[in-house]
Amino acid sequence: MKSFNEISEIITSEIEKLDWTMQPSGLYEPIAYTLSMGGKRIRPALTLMACNLYTDEIQQAIAPALGIEVFHNFTLLHDDIMDRADIRRGRPTVHKRWDDNTAILSGDVMQIAAYQLIAQTPVDCLKPVLDLFSATAREICEGQQYDVDFEAIDNVSADDYLEMIRLKTAVLLACALKAGALIGGANTADANELYNFGINLGLAFQLKDDLLDVYGDEATFGKKIGGDILCNKKTYLLIHALKLAKGADFEELSNCLKKSYEQPDMKIAQVTKMYNKLKVKKICEDKMMFYFDMAVANLEKLQLDTTKKHELKKLAEKLLSRND
């Protein structure tokens, strides 16, 4: 069994080997740029780790693992146009550095390139991996659409929100794991258990992201603290705060959301103060731990030696105690 760090090194080196020097450069340079921005590369690592649970021959899972990472970066590229986000990982986004049309078309090619990598899955499990990938890709678009729709809806429930982040974030982690398991030769029960592990890990991971946006450290988080608060994003924290706030508290919180602030930091401070008063941080942390425990239970059900599952459990712990 390789460690997460060993797997990460393989992924980093394989992503660097991908060739984007072809013509027309106006189409391919933004792809190289996007992939050079880095990121945690968790999804392709999950594919190789899941594969590695069942075989030492993880080479065969590298292309599909990269396909999943290229697809993930494609969704960020198109989401950044839709969200008018100018900065990602400290650098200008593609639509900002080039323009919207470039970002649309380069994204389209990235999606095709992702499929070309997925198509390199060993032929005996090409069809199930391809179908899993396409179904997942569609769900991610559905999640993005719900995310957009929720901006205009006042009464988004916690369950609506959890379903949205399941689609937008969790299913790709789940797909990455199940694809790796299938390629590694896992039985159906284990492959599905790893899928569910990915769903629970993904939900916990996104709740951690919501927490970091408010309670993270700007220097290590890599983006501005309070971004979700400034755009009134209906996160798990805000949904619960709106539900719990009564009387004067509700008035104050509603006012914070409606008011236009000259100093954005003031809005962040006021909303955070209300979150603290209403103790929604703990509600979010508890839910995160609920999903973490579910994920660990999924791991326990795998028909494998306990030692083999250790790396995945360690990774889950690391992701949920992270500061960035």
Added chain:
Amino acid sequence: MKSFNEISEIITSEIEKLDWTMQPSGLYEPIAYTLSMGGKRIRPALTLMACNLYTDEIQQAIAPALGIEVFHNFTLLHDDIMDRADIRRGRPTVHKRWDDNTAILSGDVMQIAAYQLIAQTPVDCLKPVLDLFSATAREICEGQQYDVDFEAIDNVSADDYLEMIRLKTAVLLACALKAGALIGGANTADANELYNFGINLGLAFQLKDDLLDVYGDEATFGKKIGGDILCNKKTYLLIHALKLAKGADFEELSNCLKKSYEQPDMKIAQVTKMYNKLKVKKICEDKMMFYFDMAVANLEKLQLDTTKKHELKKLAEKLLSRND
């Protein structure tokens, strides 16, 4: 052998059967809308016709044929955003009827849906059809990028232009034919010959489109005559006109391209007059017929009875004598 009309009826009915009623509707309604706009459905018809050359079992080629048509409509949807085109086939485009974000995301899902249909190719030829489709899809994006790039370049040559339309238009016709042939059980030589037939037909088809834009009849053409002239699009006609015009003619033509007209019809009339004087219509028609003859030669090389090839030849003739 089924006729083109019989095949067209199958395609129309199968496209209507595709279900886009799922949630979130904001994502799927624009797809249903796009596909309800109609169009000639030539590409899926070519897949079924090519398959039908080798087998009566054309049912197995229907899903991939639809995948190619869904992909084609996806490219139109995203191209319309990039070109800021407000009208297609007499109706508002998706980004106009909804908005840019909707058009981007619905387009992304269409591309995935196209792959889901391609993935229904019989498993014994799934891998070659999938690889052919992905390579083609990338070439189409490259063609679109060259088309955008050419807007800012003065010295686009006739060869540059032909390569651009090969990528943007011809390869998908070629892919449609080759995929159908592979599914039908054609040998490699025939499958490649049909691919080349598609390339030559596609080039002739696009040159016909260039001609119709200037010399077509508005009522039957379905879009405004002179659209290419108004946006100074470097078509085969304009590239040759700029090459052939000398002295005062060159000055006049260059002026027409630079000047801003209060009455657009005046610009169309003046450029068309210059095209007539320089006889570029005949140059374009000759090139179109050159590719048509090449396409017919491709058909002749197929290892099949002459009667079987008749429907494809008739279709090629019909496409190149069309008024819309």
